[in-house]
Structures are given as structure tokens and as C-alpha cells.
Amino acid sequence: MVKEIHIDAAPEDVFPYFTEPAELTRWLCSEATTDSALVE
Numbered sequence: 272m273v274k275e276i277h278i279d280a281a282p283e284d285v286f287p288y289f290t291e292p293a294e295l296t297r298w299l300c301s302e303a304t305t306d307s308a309l310v311e
Contacts, residue, residue, distance in 0.1 A: 278285050288294045292304055 288297070
């Protein structure tokens with residue numbers, strides 16, 4: 272499945288919300304972990 276959305280912000284402002292658990296939980300979920308080994 273692919274879902275695309277447009278976020279009216281610079282990539283460097285948005286990136287932490289997808290890569291940092293503390294930021295991710297602020298708007299997507301109540302708990303999160305990330306694995307930097309999966310980042311290409």
C-alpha cells in the first residue's frame with residue numbers, strides 16, 4: 272500500500288517526525304521505536 276500526503280513544510284522540518292520516536296508519538300501514535308539500520 273502506498274499513501275502520499277503533501278505537508279507544507281521543509282523536508283528538514285518534517286524528517287524528525289518520521290525518524291525520532293519522541294517526535295513520532297507527538298502526532299501519529301502513543302508509542303514508537305525506530306531502527307536506523309533500515310534507512311537507506
